[in-house]
Amino acid sequence: MAQVNEVTSDAETGGRRRNPRGQGEKLRTEILAAVERLLDRRIGDDTLPVSLREVAREVGIAAQSMYLHFSDKEQLAHAVTSDGYRRLVAAMREADAGAASAGAGTDGRLRAQCGAFCEFARTHRGVTRLMFGQDASRFGPAGQAHPARILWEQWLSAVTACEEAGLRWPDGAEETAMRLWSALFGRFALWAGSFGEHRPEALTDFADRTVDALLRDAAPAAAGPPGGRRPAAD
Numbered sequence: 001m002a003q004v005n006e007v008t009s010d011a012e013t014g015g016r017r018r019n020p021r022g023q024g025e026k027l028r029t030e031i032l033a034a035v036e037r038l039l040d041r042r043i044g045d046d047t048l049p050v051s052l053r054e055v056a057r058e059v060g061i062a063a064q065s066m067y068l069h070f071s072d073k074e075q076l077a078h079a080v081t082s083d084g085y086r087r088l089v090a091a092m093r094e095a096d097a098g099a100a101s102a103g104a105g106t107d108g109r110l111r112a113q114c115g116a117f118c119e120f121a122r123t124h125r126g127v128t129r130l131m132f133g134q135d136a137s138r139f140g141p142a143g144q145a146h147p148a149r150i151l152w153e154q155w156l157s158a159v160t161a162c163e164e165a166g167l168r169w170p171d172g173a174e175e176t177a178m179r180l181w182s183a184l185f186g187r188f189a190l191w192a193g194s195f196g197e198h199r200p201e202a203l204t205d206f207a208d209r210t211v212d213a214l215l216r217d218a219a220p221a222a223a224g225p226p227g228g229r230r231p232a233a234d
Contacts, residue, residue, distance in 0.1 A: 048073050048076060048077040048080070048130065050073075051073065052066040052067070052070065052072070052073060052076065053066075055076070077130065078147075080127060080130060081127075081130055081131045081147055082147040084124065084127040084128065084130070084131045085131060085147045085148055085150055085151050086147075086150065087120070087124075088116075088117065088120045088128075088131075088151060089150050089151055089154050091116045091117075091119070091120050092113040092116045092117060092154050092158075093154070094116070095112040095113050095115060095116035096109045096112060096113050096158070098112065099111075099112035105165065106161045106162045106164070106165040106167075107162055107165075107167070107211070107215055109158065109161065110158045110159070110161070110162055110211060111207075111208065111211050113154070113158050114180070114184060114207040114208075114210070114211055115204055115207060117184055117207070118184065118188070118203035118204050118206075118207050119204075121184075121185075121188040121192075121203065122188075122191075122200060122203055125192050128188065128192075129189075129192060131147075131148070132148075132185060132189075151181075152177070152181070155177040155178075155180060155181045156173060156174060156177045158177070159173045159176050159177040159180065160173045160177075162218070167215070167218040168218055169214070169217055169218045170217065176214060176218075179214075180210065180211075180214060183206075183210050184203075184206070184207055184210065187202075187203060187206045187207075188203060191203055
C-alpha cells in the first residue's frame with residue numbers, strides 16, 4: 001500500500017502539527033476516522049439526489065412553480081417516499097386479491113405479495129432506495145407516523161392471515177413479518193448495489209425460497225409444504 005504523503009506545514013492542516021517522519025500510516029488512519037465521524041453526523045441528512053430546479057426542468061415548468069407545492073427538498077423527499085409506500089402497498093393488496101380470486105390459500109397469497117414487493121422494488125429502484133434510505137418521518141409534520149407504517153401493517157396482515165388459517169411460527173407473527181420484510185429488502189439492496197446480479201428473476205427466486213423456508217418452519221413436521229408448491233431443493 002502506498003504511503004500517504006506527510007503533512008508539510010501547519011497552514012495546510014489548519015494548525016495541526018505534522019506527524020513525525022514515518023507516521024504517514026497514522027495520518028491515513030486519522031483521515032479515515034474523521035470521514036467516518038462526518039458520515040455518522042450526516043446520516044440523517046436529506047438524500048434526495050436532485051434539486052427542485054432539476055425537477056422543474058424535467059417536468060418542463062418554471063422553477064418558481066415547484067415552490068407552490070414544495071417549499072424545499074425535504075418536503076419533496078417526504079412526498080416521494082410517502083407516495084412510494086402507498087403505491088407499494090396498493091400493489092401488494094392487488095396481488096393478494098388476485099391470488100385469492102384464483103383460489104390460492106393464505107400461503108399463496110403471502111407468496112403473491114412478496115412477488116409484488118420484488119416487482120415494485122425492481123421497477124422502481126430509485127424510489128425504493130429513497131424510501132428505505134432515510135428517516136422520512138423527520139420531514140413530515142410533528143407527531144406524524146412514519147410513512148413505512150402502512151407497509152409494516154401489510155406485512156403483518158399477510159402473516160397473521162396465515163396464522164389464522166392454522167399455521168404457527170415459533171417466534172410469532174410480528175417477528176416472522178419483520179424477518180420476511182428484512183430478508184426481501186436486504187436481497188434488493190444487494191441486487192441493486194454493486195454486489196448484486198441484475199437478473200430480474202433473482203429477486204423473485206429469493207422471495208420464493210424465503211417463503212418456502214418460513215412455511216417449513218410453520219408447518220407440522222409430518223405435513224408437506226402448504227399450498228401444493230413443490231418444496232425447494234435441498
